Amino acid sequence: MADDKTENxxxxxxxxxxxxxxxxxxxxxxxxxxxxxxxxxxxxxxxxQFYVTAPWTRDGRVRVQVASIAPQVSGxxxxxxxxxxxxxxxxxxxxxxxxxDFEIAIAxxxxxxxxxxxxxxxxxxxxxxxxxxxxxxxxxxEKQQFAGTAKIAEAALASAKAQLSQAKINLGRTQVxxxxxxxxxxxxxxxxxxxxxGTVNIAVIDTDSFWIDGYFEETKMAHIHVGDPVSxxxxxxxxxxxxxxxxxxxxxxxxxxxxxxxxxxSVDPVYTWVRLAQRVPVRIRIEAVPxxxxxxxxxxxTISVGEPGRHRSxxxxxxxxxxxxxxxxxxxxx
Numbered sequence: 376m377a378d379d380k381t382e383n384x385x386x387x388x389x390x391x392x393x394x395x396x397x398x399x400x401x402x403x404x405x406x407x408x409x410x411x412x413x414x415x416x417x418x419x420x421x422x423x424q425f426y427v428t429a430p431w432t433r434d435g436r437v438r439v440q441v442a443s444i445a446p447q448v449s450g451x452x453x454x455x456x457x458x459x460x461x462x463x464x465x466x467x468x469x470x471x472x473x474x475x476d477f478e479i480a481i482a483x484x485x486x487x488x489x490x491x492x493x494x495x496x497x498x499x500x501x502x503x504x505x506x507x508x509x510x511x512x513x514x515x516x517e518k519q520q521f522a523g524t525a526k527i528a529e530a531a532l533a534s535a536k537a538q539l540s541q542a543k544i545n546l547g548r549t550q551v552x553x554x555x556x557x558x559x560x561x562x563x564x565x566x567x568x569x570x571x572x573g574t575v576n577i578a579v580i581d582t583d584s585f586w587i588d589g590y591f592e593e594t595k596m597a598h599i600h601v602g603d604p605v606s607x608x609x610x611x612x613x614x615x616x617x618x619x620x621x622x623x624x625x626x627x628x629x630x631x632x633x634x635x636x637x638x639x640x641s642v643d644p645v646y647t648w649v650r651l652a653q654r655v656p657v658r659i660r661i662e663a664v665p666x667x668x669x670x671x672x673x674x675x676x677t678i679s680v681g682e683p684g685r686h687r688s689x690x691x692x693x694x695x696x697x698x699x700x701x702x703x704x705x706x707x708x709x
Contacts, residue, residue: 430598432591434654435607435676440584442555443575447548448472452568457577459562463553469577470551472570477546484539491532498528555581585670587618587659589678592652599623599680605659607676614665620680621660627653 450472457469502525551570557579564576587607591599599620607616635641659678664670 430591430595430603430680431678432589432595433675433677434590435659435678436588436590437609437670437672437674437676438586438588439670439672440555440581441560441672442553442557442579442581444469444551444554444577444579445573445575446472446551446570447572448477448545448570449572450474450476450549450570452564452566452570455564455566457559457562459559461559462582463557463559463579465553465556467553468550469553469559469579470564470570472549472551474546474549477542477549480542481539481546484535484542488532488535488539491528491535495525495528495532498525501525551577553579555579555583557582580672585661585672586621587616587661587676587678589657589659589676590654591657591678593655594652596623596655599657603680605678605680607659607678609668610675610677612665612668614668616661616665616668616676617663618659618661620657622658624656624658627655 452470453473454471455469456467456471457463463469502522560578560580562577568576570576587605589605589607601620601622603620605618605620607618609616631640631642633641661670
């Protein structure tokens with residue numbers, strides 16, 4: 376009988392041990408699952424902060440000013456001194472218009488001016504002679520008439536001088552010059568083409584005017600200020616371009632602001648529940664371009680406001696303050 380009791384007790388002991396091990400394993404699995412979920416939540420929060428509120432964007436474009444060159448006089452092009460994609464300096468001659476007609480205009484204006492000078496000399500002499508006579512020999516009205524004739528001759532001479540000056544200016548304008556330092560682009564002009572006054576026929580990229588436009592989502596604008604340092608990475612280049620935020624635009628186009636036929640605003644209905652953030656242009660002044668990086672207008676860039684990696688540490692600091700309940704610190708406080 377005693378042996379049977381001992382055997383039953385041993386059986387209960389042996390059966391309880393596996394159950395305790397099973398419960399312990401279940402607890403460990405639940406704890407591991409909880410840790411994984413917590414890590415996933417933290418990772419999701421960090422990713423949200425990185426992609427939604429961080430001051431960076433992949434939507435950046437290199438931009439440049441283009442000088443549209445148009446002649447100030449008309450005529451046939453007799454000499455082309457540049458080639459496509461050639462580098463030029465401000466004041467370099469790009470092409471020459473046939474100067475023959477303008478040289479003739481100068482000669483004509485010169486002859487007219489000499490004629491007006493001779494006529495003025497005669498008129499002044501006549502007026503002086505009449506002025507020297509007494510009122511017994513001539514009337515006051517006649518004196519005034521000859522003095523007025525001399526004044527008219529003076530005005531005619533001034534007009535002739537102005538025409539001569541304009542003719543010389545027009546001759547100088549037959550040499551069309553570059554207005555900026557840069558590079559000729561998309562050159563289609565040829566010798567023999569006719570240049571028309573005011574019609575653009577050559578373009579020069581102003582190489583001193585490069586800048587970058589970054590199109591940031593409106594959720595990130597709170598972290599962008601004028602003067603903030605910027606790093607930009609061009610697609611295809613590893614070195615970073617350094618710059619600063621020069622200005623932020625104060626307006627973008629709104630489709631709903633267009634008036635309807637009755638002058639009322641035409642507002643389109645919104646069906647989607649996802650609201651996309653507007654993108655705001657930010658102008659970035661380029662401070663330094665690494666060696667080997669060629670700026671080309673239209674290239675895409677990834678733009679980060681602040682020192683590289685600094686904004687990431689700022690996100691973690693903000694996240695820590697939110698989790699711990701610490702007060703927000705001023706940006707000037709390290």
